[in-house]
Amino acid sequence: MGKRRFTAVFSAVLILIGIVSLFSRGLNLGIDFTGGVLLEVGYTTPADLGDIRSRLADGGFTSALVQNFGTATDVLIRVLPEEGVNSAQVGDEILAVLAAGDSDVELRRAEFVGPQVGEELTERGGLAMLFAVIMILIYIMIRFQWKFAVGSVIALLHDVLITIGLFSVFRFPFDLSVLAAILAVIGYSLNDTIVVFDRIRENFRLIKQQGAEAIMNTSINQMLGRTVITSLTTLFVLFALLFLGGEAVRGFSLALIIGILIGTYSSIYTASASALALDVTTDDLMPPKVDKEAVDDMP
Amino acid sequence: MNHYSAWQNLLILVVIMIGAFISAPNLFGEDPALQVSRDSGSAMTELEFNQVTLTLDEEQIGYSRVYEQDGRAMVLFDTVDNQLLASDVLHDGLGKAYVIALTLAPRTPDWLRAVGLKPMSLGLDLRGGVHFLFEVDIEAAVEQRLKQYESDFDKLLRKNRIKRKTRLVNDEVHITLGDAGDVDQVDELLRDADPDIDLSRRTVDGKVVIIARMTEDQVKQRRDFAIQQNTVTLRNRVNELGVAEPVVQRQGLDRIVVQLPGVQDPAQAERILGATATLEFRLVCDGENALEAKRRGRAPIGCELYEDRDGNPVLVKRQMIVSGDQLVDATSGFSQGQPAVFVRLDSKGSREMLETTKSNLQKPMAVIFVEQKRDLVERNGKMVEINREEKEVINVATIQGVFSSNFQITGLDVLEARDLSLLLRAGALAAPIYKVEGRMIGPSLGQDNIDKGIRAIIIGLAFVAVFMAIYYRSFGFVADLALMTNLVLIVALLSLLQASLTLPGIAGIVLTVGMAVDSNVLIFERIREELRNGNSPQASIHSGYEKALSTIADANITTLIAAIVLFMFGTGPIKGFAITLALGIITSMFTSIIGTRAIINLMYGGRNLERLPI
Numbered sequence: 033m034g035k036r037r038f039t040a041v042f043s044a045v046l047i048l049i050g051i052v053s054l055f056s057r058g059l060n061l062g063i064d065f066t067g068g069v070l071l072e073v074g075y076t077t078p079a080d081l082g083d084i085r086s087r088l089a090d091g092g093f094t095s096a097l098v099q100n101f102g103t104a105t106d107v108l109i110r111v112l113p114e115e116g117v118n119s120a121q122v123g124d125e126i127l128a129v130l131a132a133g134d135s136d137v138e139l140r141r142a143e144f145v146g147p148q149v150g151e152e153l154t155e156r157g158g159l160a161m162l163f164a165v166i167m168i169l170i171y172i173m174i175r176f177q178w179k180f181a182v183g184s185v186i187a188l189l190h191d192v193l194i195t196i197g198l199f200s201v202f203r204f205p206f207d208l209s210v211l212a213a214i215l216a217v218i219g220y221s222l223n224d225t226i227v228v229f230d231r232i233r234e235n236f237r238l239i240k241q242q243g244a245e246a247i248m249n250t251s252i253n254q255m256l257g258r259t260v261i262t263s264l265t266t267l268f269v270l271f272a273l274l275f276l277g278g279e280a281v282r283g284f285s286l287a288l289i290i291g292i293l294i295g296t297y298s299s300i301y302t303a304s305a306s307a308l309a310l311d312v313t314t315d316d317l318m319p320p321k322v323d324k325e326a327v328d329d330m331p
Numbered sequence: 332m333n334h335y336s337a338w339q340n341l342l343i344l345v346v347i348m349i350g351a352f353i354s355a356p357n358l359f360g361e362d363p364a365l366q367v368s369r370d371s372g373s374a375m376t377e378l379e380f381n382q383v384t385l386t387l388d389e390e391q392i393g394y395s396r397v398y399e400q401d402g403r404a405m406v407l408f409d410t411v412d413n414q415l416l417a418s419d420v421l422h423d424g425l426g427k428a429y430v431i432a433l434t435l436a437p438r439t440p441d442w443l444r445a446v447g448l449k450p451m452s453l454g455l456d457l458r459g460g461v462h463f464l465f466e467v468d469i470e471a472a473v474e475q476r477l478k479q480y481e482s483d484f485d486k487l488l489r490k491n492r493i494k495r496k497t498r499l500v501n502d503e504v505h506i507t508l509g510d511a512g513d514v515d516q517v518d519e520l521l522r523d524a525d526p527d528i529d530l531s532r533r534t535v536d537g538k539v540v541i542i543a544r545m546t547e548d549q550v551k552q553r554r555d556f557a558i559q560q561n562t563v564t565l566r567n568r569v570n571e572l573g574v575a576e577p578v579v580q581r582q583g584l585d586r587i588v589v590q591l592p593g594v595q596d597p598a599q600a601e602r603i604l605g606a607t608a609t610l611e612f613r614l615v616c617d618g619e620n621a622l623e624a625k626r627r628g629r630a631p632i633g634c635e636l637y638e639d640r641d642g643n644p645v646l647v648k649r650q651m652i653v654s655g656d657q658l659v660d661a662t663s664g665f666s667q668g669q670p671a672v673f674v675r676l677d678s679k680g681s682r683e684m685l686e687t688t689k690s691n692l693q694k695p696m697a698v699i700f701v702e703q704k705r706d707l708v709e710r711n712g713k714m715v716e717i718n719r720e721e722k723e724v725i726n727v728a729t730i731q732g733v734f735s736s737n738f739q740i741t742g743l744d745v746l747e748a749r750d751l752s753l754l755l756r757a758g759a760l761a762a763p764i765y766k767v768e769g770r771m772i773g774p775s776l777g778q779d780n781i782d783k784g785i786r787a788i789i790i791g792l793a794f795v796a797v798f799m800a801i802y803y804r805s806f807g808f809v810a811d812l813a814l815m816t817n818l819v820l821i822v823a824l825l826s827l828l829q830a831s832l833t834l835p836g837i838a839g840i841v842l843t844v845g846m847a848v849d850s851n852v853l854i855f856e857r858i859r860e861e862l863r864n865g866n867s868p869q870a871s872i873h874s875g876y877e878k879a880l881s882t883i884a885d886a887n888i889t890t891l892i893a894a895i896v897l898f899m900f901g902t903g904p905i906k907g908f909a910i911t912l913a914l915g916i917i918t919s920m921f922t923s924i925i926g927t928r929a930i931i932n933l934m935y936g937g938r939n940l941e942r943l944p945i
């Protein structure tokens with residue numbers, strides 16, 4: 033708790049970088065949000081991206097994005113919605129252009145999202161986030177107390193902002209599965225925060241002499257072992273997913289890893305600190321009726 | 332304390348064994364197979380079943396198994412070659428009343444299948460296939476109905492020799508009467524024809540105008556009908572393609588989702604499904620000069636200007652004799668060396684055609700090919716999609732004789748003739764549909780995803796297991812057992828619910844593995860703390876579990892909330908993730924809390940211990 037100032041500044045800096053990046057560079061949005069066509073093609077030999085680009089340009093697809101996807105033989109092609117282009121046919125047209133260059137090209141995956149559907153998915157994604165945060169706010173208010181609820185939501189927003197910010201800074205691709213990962217991070221990070229709050233509440237009742245800050249400190253230190261270990265085990269599996277799961281879940285695993293790292297940090301420093309800033313006291317946590325103590329019954 | 336009764340232990344064991352049993356079908360793998368079903372969808376009889384096997388036996392095509400599933404015959408083969416060979420043989424041998432689909436069938440042994448157990452259902456991104464989301468142009472459906480009203484009312488009034496001028500203005504049919512005295516008679520005629528329509532009258536420039544409008548109810552009815560009809564039509568088209576386990580469903584207000592797992596030729600699927608081609612038959616405006624009209628850029632009254640395939644202008648009457656949805660059957664073939672479509676009209680269409688050909692012998696009739704297209708244009712800085720109807724005259728022929736229900740159409744090439752007859756056969760779309768979302772996954776990628784997903788789960792599990800065993804020693808080992816049981820239970824639930832497993836779903840399982848350990852970490856840390864505080868081993872175990880319980884519940888509920896939100900707002904693959912996450916949390920609560928407690932109770936409960944190996 034003593035490091036409160038330092039961590040607050042550190043967090044603020046990260047959030048600021050994130051926001052600045054979001055406004056200036058924006059996110060590398062996938063076609064789920066922008067609409068357009070996405071093709072994943074595989075060649076038998078390492079692909080010549082420059083050649084592909086020029087062929088596509090000749091074919092009229094001047095704004096096509098061409099990049100490698102995982103290995104040198106896999107290529108990802110993206111075309112955004114353009115005036116006069118019938119997006120539904122674009123996939124076939126592009127494939128024809130590519131086949132002219134190298135008949136060994138194999139279409140692995142094709143996705144087409146019309147502009148309206150893109151808008152709708154963006155809206156739904158935003159609504160989902162909002163709804164999740166509200167539901168969680170209500171739940172914590174019921175279980176704990178509004179000051180803690182606000183504290184946890186602040187920690188949440190902090191996690192989400194930094195994660196999205198990092199995605200913007202590094203231009204990681206941001207598609208629907210990344211959004212799903214962020215929602216999962218919200219749920220998971222809360223997991224951590226609640227465990228800490230639970231211990232704080234318990235200690236508030238047991239240790240009546242010390243001030244709020246000291247109690248929080250003790251609680252956090254007690255939970256430190258558990259918090260770190262759980263994050264560690266989850267990160268184990270996520271790294272397995274990142275390296276072995278293939279390109280398709282790369283953005284997803286990345287979002288989860290970043291989210292959980294930041295989430296752990298915020299559970300330790302941000303959530304309680306915010307509640308503290310709101311002057312939380314023992315009275316806030318006293319339940320209307322007395323809790324039953326855990327009874328040690330020896331046979 | 333620290334003792335579960337024999338019944339409790341037995342119950343836990345039974346749950347786990349049932350879980351293992353239910354998840355067993357997933358171990359057997361899949362074979363290439365054919366699914367034979369009746370076109371009508373009703374169940375196959377024993378006789379038909381035998382016919383399938385007989386046909387294959389006759390051609391000496393080896394199959395590994397045959398069984399019945401949901402009223403369909405499933406025939407499994409050892410190789411894809413046999414599968415394809417059998418497909419051709421059955422197509423020829425069984426005829427058009429059956430749908431023969433290429434698919435992959437699980438190799439579940441009969442005794443498991445008899446109990447109704449199946450392996451997990453794989454989502455599109457793991458199996459390969461196509462997914463389309465179509466938007467139905469409801470406005471066009473309503474407009475079409477209005478046009479039909481216009482045409483029907485005009486014909487009705489003409490038959491009753493009432494002088495009138497019928498026009499379509501916005502969403503209303505305006506009938507300007509030549510003789511104001513006819514107003515009551517017209518009113519009566521129209522109400523007889525359609526009692527629900529909304530009629531009103533107005534006087535404009537001294538002439539009486541009767542205005543017919545569709546009521547709210549009628550519009551809604553028309554919309555629902557259009558979507559229903561389209562869903563049926565799409566199902567028919569999907570059947571023609573021969574796909575096993577297709578999904579054709581309404582989604583939301585005006586959309587239809589079509590999913591075709593394991594489709595071998597996605598391009599053909601797309602072409603057939605989205606095609607809105609239909610036909611219109613109209614008389615040519617004789618006595619008018621089409622070239623003249625083209626030059627002027629305007630068609631004379633009562634006529635419309637179209638072009639034929641060579642670009643020559645053709646003037647046709649505004650009135651339609653027969654439209655595409657009045658065709659009941661269509662086949663493609665050749666007529667005098669030309670590709671042709673042989674059509675048959677329904678009774679109303681036949682009557683109209685009969686009347687028209689009778690009174691218009693030796694006059695030219697045009698066949699118009701109608702297609703709906705959608706373009707992207709920029710309006711106010713945003714990209715919007717607008718609809719466009721493309722009409723082309725494919726044939727102008729002189730009416731040589733009177734015909735009513737059967738006749739043929741030439742003027743298309745072979746592929747077009749074949750596609751068109753399929754479309755006409757499957758049914759015309761009540762309203763045009765446009766593809767607004769489409770995804771296609773090749774089968775090799777699907778298998779790739781499965782392999783990668785499984786590898787991630789195994790390695791992730793291994794890491795966690797080793798770590799837990801080292802850090803918490805024997806307790807950690809118990810937690811590892813719980814973890815593996817957790818996996819088995821998740822697979823069992825997924826198999827039972829037949830919820831689709833997607834790649835994000837596998838990621839969800841991986842995440843659950845990491846999180847399930849959390850509950851155990853909480854418990855074990857608590858036990859260690861109690862021991863540090865000086866409590867006895869038995870008491871520590873007891874309080875460890877007790878005190879950690881409410882924390883675990885709270886913590887898991889928030890993740891559950893996130894999973895529920897994801898399920899509500901998410902699309903296909905994301906829903907898969909939400910499901911595995913939610914199921915994983917539930918099963919992990921069972922295995923991590925109750926499961927480990929049972930084992931620990933058996934190992935340490937009721938014994939006098941000095942220390943705990945934790």
